[in-house]
Every structure is written in C-alpha cells, then in structure tokens.
Amino acid sequence: MRIIGLDMHRAFAEAVALEDGVYKRIGRIGMTRDHLRAFAETLHPTDHVIVEATGNATAVLEILAPKVERVAVANPFQVHLIARAKTRTDKIDARVLAQLYAAGFLPEVWIPDEAPLARRRQVTRRNQLVKSRVRLKLIAQSILHAPLGPRCPHADLFGGKGRAWMLAQKLPDDERAAIVSHLAECDRQTEALKLVERDIAEVALDDVSVKRLMTIPGIDMVVAVGVMAAIGRIDRFASPDKLVAYFGLTPSVRQSGDGPARHGRISKRGRSHARHLLVEAAWQTVRNPGPMRAFYERVKGRRGPHVAAVAVARKLAVPTWHMLTKGEDYAWGRPALMARKLRSLELTAGKPARNGQKGSAYDDTLPERRRAEREQVEQSGRAYRRLTEHWRRQGSQKGAGAANEERR
Incomplete structure (x- = not known):
C-alpha cells in the first residue's frame, strides 16, 4: 500500500509517496482538472491519498477518490501543531502528511455529502451579502457624519423616510453621488439576499x-x-x-502538576x-x-x-x-x-x-x-x-x- 501526501497550493501540489518505509518524491502536479485526472490515472487502486483541508479540497476529492482506496482530508491547524518544524518546504509538508497517516496520528476532517455542501455554500453566500450590505451602510453613514451633520430623526436611516432625509442634506456633489451609488448597490444586494433566502427556505421547508x-x-x-x-x-x-x-x-x-485548573x-x-x-x-x-x-x-x-x-x-x-x-x-x-x-x-x-x-x-x-x-x-x-x-x-x-x- 502506498501513502501519498499532497501539499496543495493554488496553482500546484507537491506529491510525496511513502511505500515500505521509503519516501519518494513524485513531483509537482498542476491544480487543474486535466492535470489532476492525468495524475489520478497513475495511481493504484490500493493507494491512500492525504490532502489538507483547503478551498479546493472537495474538487480534488471528486477527481481522485474513484481511482484510489481512500482519500483522507487532514485538519491543517492540528497538523501544524503536531508536526512543527523550523525548516519547512512543500516536500517536507507532503512527507509529514504521509508520515502522520502511516503512524495513525493524522487529525482528519469530515467531508460532507453534496446536500450539506450545497447548504453550506448557501449559508456562506448569505453571510457574504449581509456583511457587504452592512459595509455599504456604514460608508453612507460615515459620509453623513463627516461634515458634523444632524442626527437622523427617523428610526430607520435606510427606510423610505430615512433615505429622503439623507438625500435632503447639504453635501458636496461627489459625496451625494457616492451615497446614491451606495444606496443603489445596497438595493441590488437586498434583492440578491432575498433570492438566496428563498432558496434556503425552500430546502428548510422539507427539513x-x-x-x-x-x-x-x-x-x-x-x-x-x-x-x-x-x-x-x-x-x-x-x-x-x-x-x-x-x-x-x-x-x-x-493546569500543570497539582495546581488548580x-x-x-x-x-x-x-x-x-x-x-x-x-x-x-x-x-x-x-x-x-x-x-x-x-x-x-x-x-x-x-x-x-x-x-x-x-x-x-x-x-x-x-x-x-x-x-x-x-x-x-x-x-x-x-x-x-x-x-x-x-x-x-x-x-x-x-x-x-x-x-x-x-x-x-x-x-x-x-x-x-x-x-x-x-x-x-x-x-x-x-x-x-x-x-x-x-x-x-x-x-x-x-x-x-x-x-x-x-x-x-
């Protein structure tokens, strides 16, 4: 059985194989579907491949899993705690992954199925839209606060009455244009947020x-x-x-020794x-x-x-x-x-x-x-x-x- 460690980056991955106690460098593999498929064809059905949890780990699993016996995903934070080294290279990191897996010390990460993955993507997308809207609103508020203007008399600054009050303030032309642009972008993201929440709610109704x-x-x-x-x-x-x-x-x-926790x-x-x-x-x-x-x-x-x-x-x-x-x-x-x-x-x-x-x-x-x-x-x-x-x-x-x- 070969154990292959992959130290993955955005453009390439460094591969090291462990077989019968001997480490052998396989080389660099391009992080594209064509390169990964070509690499998968060189693997044996009894191989075990070890990768770290990264943003593209799911796509790598999708390509490599059918060609090998098992693909394990390691927790990068815990791996770095277990195997600290003053000298670090891509080859050493890939070797550490294979070594920890062979010794039974690899901290693995659970890989969800397609349905939980889709739900996580939807939740992440909604969170990004919410944060972006908050950022736009904070920028608009900072523009109003800079010239020491009065406080908005309405409860919701970005409601109908609040917007009318905002646009009625005395501001330079460039600042007024910036507020109008931010409000339009905020409205666009609000509509996108409604669509994402609708998709989430449709799935939640049956859950x-x-x-x-x-x-x-x-x-x-x-x-x-x-x-x-x-x-x-x-x-x-x-x-x-x-x-x-x-x-x-x-x-x-x-806690240490007999001292209190x-x-x-x-x-x-x-x-x-x-x-x-x-x-x-x-x-x-x-x-x-x-x-x-x-x-x-x-x-x-x-x-x-x-x-x-x-x-x-x-x-x-x-x-x-x-x-x-x-x-x-x-x-x-x-x-x-x-x-x-x-x-x-x-x-x-x-x-x-x-x-x-x-x-x-x-x-x-x-x-x-x-x-x-x-x-x-x-x-x-x-x-x-x-x-x-x-x-x-x-x-x-x-x-x-x-x-x-x-x-x-």
Missing part, C-alpha cells in the same frame, strides 16, 4: 431537523439552517460536549459562523421567558451580559444535540410562536399569501393566547430559579464554613 430547532424561542430559519449546515450528521458527535467543542464554545483550561475564555476552535449564529440567537432567546432566561440572569449577575450570552449559546448547543439525537422538539417551546415562524418560512420560500384567512399563525396575534403560553413557560423559569437558589445557599454555607475554619 425536519431545521423545523425542530426552530421550536426553540430565539432560533429562526437562518440560525437553524446555519447550525444544521455546520453539523451535517448529528451521529458524528457522541455527546453534547463533542458538539459544544465543535462550535468552539468550550472554555479553555490550563484555570478556566479562561472559550476556545473559538471550530465552526466560527455557527458559533456566531448561536450567540446571536442567545440574545433573542433570553428575551423570552423560560429556563434559558433564568440561566442568563443568574450568570449575568456574576459575569456580566456578554459572558452570560455566550454561556446561553453553549446551553443552546446542548439541547440541540439531544433534540436531534432523540428526534424530539424543544420541551418549553410555544406552539403559537412556532406556527408564526413556519408561516414566515413559507412566505420566504415564495408560498402565496392567504389574505383574509385565519391560519395556524393567527393564535400568536391573540394577546390572551400569548399570555397563556408565556405563563406556562415562565413556570419552568421559576423552577430553575428555585433550584439555583438552593445551590447558592449551599455554596455560601460551605464558603462561610471554610472561612470560619481559616479564622480558627
């Missing part, structure tokens, strides 16, 4: 896992689809802690976009009654709001694992609120409006129905507070006892 995550108050279609795109298959994670670590929400720990900030290693989505969802979740809000208030009193929001994001990852693994909805969900989310999902997907008809989302517009659902969920929040108050009393008593022992 049971996405709708299951949406039963959690504060999680909408964007967060649910983004989280599911990052997870892929939930059976990849043996426990909730594995999923939390995959999102980079576990606190860092430092020191816990620091979260690791931020893993799917960063999914982590950001969970943190944003946490801010919305804590606005709703329930145990998550009670937990947020308890942590907020000790560590502040931002640390508490990250802690809630970690808490959201734990029920996510249980819900997807057990096939159950969120225990403290609100049916009327969920019906409104589903109706919004249908409209985003392009389903026709039902004007004048009372659908399942109508219940969420009734104050008494919303009040009844919130009261039911608030019971769980009160139960959590009673439980944690007992923890605090117990902890304070232990602390007081310890202090008395020290005084003695």
